[in-house]
Amino acid sequence: MLFFFTGTHSDYHKPSDDSEKINFDAMTTITGYVFNLANAISETGEIPFTKTKMSQSKAVPKYKVSLGVMPSYADTKDGLHIDGVTDNRPAANAGIKAGDILTKIGTCEVKEVYSYMECLSKINSGEVLPVTVLREGKEMTMMVKF
Numbered sequence: 001m002l003f004f005f006t007g008t009h010s011d012y013h014k015p016s017d018d019s020e021k022i023n024f025d026a027m028t029t030i031t032g033y034v035f036n037l038a039n040a041i042s043e044t045g046e047i048p049f050t051k052t053k054m055s056q057s058k059a060v061p062k063y064k065v066s067l068g069v070m071p072s073y074a075d076t077k078d079g080l081h082i083d084g085v086t087d088n089r090p091a092a093n094a095g096i097k098a099g100d101i102l103t104k105i106g107t108c109e110v111k112e113v114y115s116y117m118e119c120l121s122k123i124n125s126g127e128v129l130p131v132t133v134l135r136e137g138k139e140m141t142m143m144v145k146f
Contacts, residue, residue, distance in 0.1 A: 004030045008070050008083040010098075063120040065127075065146040067091045069102070071113050079103040079134060080116045094144040096133060103139075104132040 006026035011017040068089020072081035079101040085092045096102075102110050106129040108119035123129065123146050131144045 004034060006030065010084060012070055012084055014086075063117065063123065064125050065090075065120055065123045067096075067102075067105075067120065067131075067144070067146070069096065070098075071116065073113055077111050080110050080113060082133075090144045090146050091131075094131065094142045096131070096142065096144075097135065100133040100135050100140075102131065102133050105129055105144075106131075 006023040009017075009021055011021055066089065068086040068091045069080075069082045070084030070086070072083045080103075082091075082096065082098055082100045082102060084098050085096055102116065104110055105116075105119040105123070108115075108122060110116045110119055125146060128143055128145045130141050132139060132141045134140075
């Protein structure tokens with residue numbers, strides 16, 4: 001299964017995310033790519049099934065708090081890249097911005113979205129913790145109330 005989208009913006013997944021926010025140029029590019037990909041796949045003929053080694057999938061941890069960010073789901077291993085920040089949520093209130101790379105919450109290292117969720121699962125509502133981000137290559141730490 002493949003998932004294509006044109007990126008996030010400040011109104012992504014909000015009631016104000018209306019049709020004027022559609023990125024038609026990117027949508028056209030993606031549509032062309034998917035069309036060419038589908039054609040290429042259809043011309044390859046039958047592909048024999050190959051069983052792969054089973055891997056343990058990661059369980060999604062349960063958490064009681066939210067930082068209020070829209071993460072990039074790219075697996076970069078250098079931290080959680082933040083595509084968007086929701087107004088009046090802990091991240092915005094602490095000064096975290098879109099484009100920041102989240103690397104640590106308290107003493108918990110953040111490498112990608114899974115470690116981010118694991119870190120959140122250890123936090124209780126009302127806790128205040130230092131959060132470290134990279135902004136334009138510079139490390140910054142701010143206190144966040146969850």
